[in-house]
Amino acid sequence: MPDKVTALDVAARAGVSRSAVSRVFTPGASVSKRTADKVRQAADALGYRPNVLARSLITGRSRIIGLVVAYLENHFYPEAIERLSRKLQEQGYHVLVFLSSNSGEEADEVMAELLDYQVDGIIAASVGMSNDLTQRCEAAGIPIVLFNRAQDDDRLSAVTSDNYHGGRKLAEFLLAGGHSRIAHIAGWEGASTQRDREAGFVAGLEAGGQHLATRGVSDFNFEKAKSVAREMFAGPENPDAVFCANDHMAFAVMDVLRFELGLSVPSDVSVVGYDDVTLAAWPSYDLTTVRQPAGQMADATVDILMDRLADPDTKPRRVALDGPLVLRGSAHIPKGWTS
């Protein structure tokens, strides 16, 4: 029983040199069909497969992509990760997961560990990159793609949806719906997604002559969103529409409105979110929201990574994919409104 079968064992059995074996498993190398057959047969018999780690050492490519993510509670991330991982797998890469808070301290330590594994590339989902780290990756030639977050740094690629525009669309939609006391529940204010969505939303409101009636912050957290909603609707004059910076918080808010405060959505209050996670389409929530095209975003992320891996001189790219406003039942739909 061969505990560990190496290329040398295969070479011995096939009666060739170790190099010959290596070439058989290296696409594009020059080997005669006869040797290739001999080697393959021996490899099969012995159950040989090349050791990826040893290979990485010499080739300098590990075929590992580091994925840093803060939390999976928001269903948008699992959906995206599944797609991301599948696509990378098709290309012969695999994902090494690193969970990190988005506090700079821990994130940096985690990133450093990432580099220890000699990853070929990094996907940072919902996590920022410190300047120092970016510098080190740049120096080591490791491409970084920010997923669902952007950052003002030319060295970083970023894939997001067009958050500003999306926010704006929601504002226009709510204005057209005749709402006059429009509130916003923000996520974590350090996130570019948050800032862009809100900026677009506020700009849209102002273009229509309105302002934010109230505003709360709940860090993309479900329970916090509930508290914020409770406070927001404790006064004598309640908002008649709420834009939650993501679907996850919108669900929390809807739950509070309907089940704690006995309000009706959308008759009493319209609620809109952002992401269009699967759950948003389920009839219990039936949430009007802006779709983030998770599949396309994942595809773009992998494409950027692959391009930069193929040619290190490729410039970092920023992609902001447009996502449609998805009309559902959680908000009053103006007559004749289609997009």
Next chain:
Amino acid sequence: MPDKVTALDVAARAGVSRSAVSRVFTPGASVSKRTADKVRQAADALGYRPNVLARSLITGRSRIIGLVVAYLENHFYPEAIERLSRKLQEQGYHVLVFLSSNSGEEADEVMAELLDYQVDGIIAASVGMSNDLTQRCEAAGIPIVLFNRAQDDDRLSAVTSDNYHGGRKLAEFLLAGGHSRIAHIAGWEGASTQRDREAGFVAGLEAGGQHLATRGVSDFNFEKAKSVAREMFAGPENPDAVFCANDHMAFAVMDVLRFELGLSVPSDVSVVGYDDVTLAAWPSYDLTTVRQPAGQMADATVDILMDRLADPDTKPRRVALDGPLVLRGSAHIPKGWTS
């Protein structure tokens, strides 16, 4: 700008040998404080960190755990993975993700790739292990833990909840609630979780003198569960209670009952699930279910892995954690019923 800084560079700068550098980064090695300081200082100045891959090659341990999972659509898995990954990270391990269908063909190919990365251990979540693969891992000394699935093989560790008992509890609960036409919507019948839950449930019914009124199969899939629910409630005499093999399908069924068929849950039909994912507690569904203690399950999984890694002679373990029946509003609660 040092493109790649190696132990040799650090050694040169610190004026010691490469071995000394290595020892400084190997916990438990014998180094004087003076040398350690010199080396650390040089390492910091150069930004040196040991190359995990190179280290793995010689030590034979990669500190990588392969995680195989079929899909993340069921929220139970993201919740578990987050916990799993966090705990492994604390122990200095990291998770390499492999997505696989549970069809044997693809699963085997994916598993083979897994082994190419010299993983130290494998967690198979919602995926079975072929005999051949188990054999090879056994031979290579790689411990395997099945997560949320069990298999009749002494070489495999498995962590599940006590699915049989859980199913039985649900049956007793529904019987006590006075239901008389009790249906079951099964997940994928190849899954041990499915079989155990159903077996326990059926045993519970029979102990109370009843049988399954109807039964459908929907492979743990949301859309399929909806179709099955539609068919199940198309006849003249509908079930008055449905046990769905997991929460995910229960949500689908509740949506169909309430929003397509206009039935009331629980007045017209009681619905119960299995898992107690976060969403089950949200008031929109408020689902009565059996909790799978995801945190404890993840902890147990990591513990088994660590034990076997520390001592290869440790026997594979099977853990079936008991989970409580969580009473909520989706099913009629009999008077005075507490557990």
Next chain:
DNA sequence: CGGATAAATGGATACCCATTCACAGCACAA
């Protein structure tokens, strides 16, 4: 306080496993 012995520490080198590169051998055509 000197000397013997044990313990701690540093260094040289082989090794982990596969790829790459320079080079040699061979067959075949010119």
Next chain:
DNA sequence: TTGTGCTGTGAATGGGTATCCATTTATCCG
């Protein structure tokens, strides 16, 4: 016979750790 192209070989390489041995330092005893 020489030139050409394809194949295969051996050795170097990548970054680090384990082992063994030599050296230094510490400890103890007479």
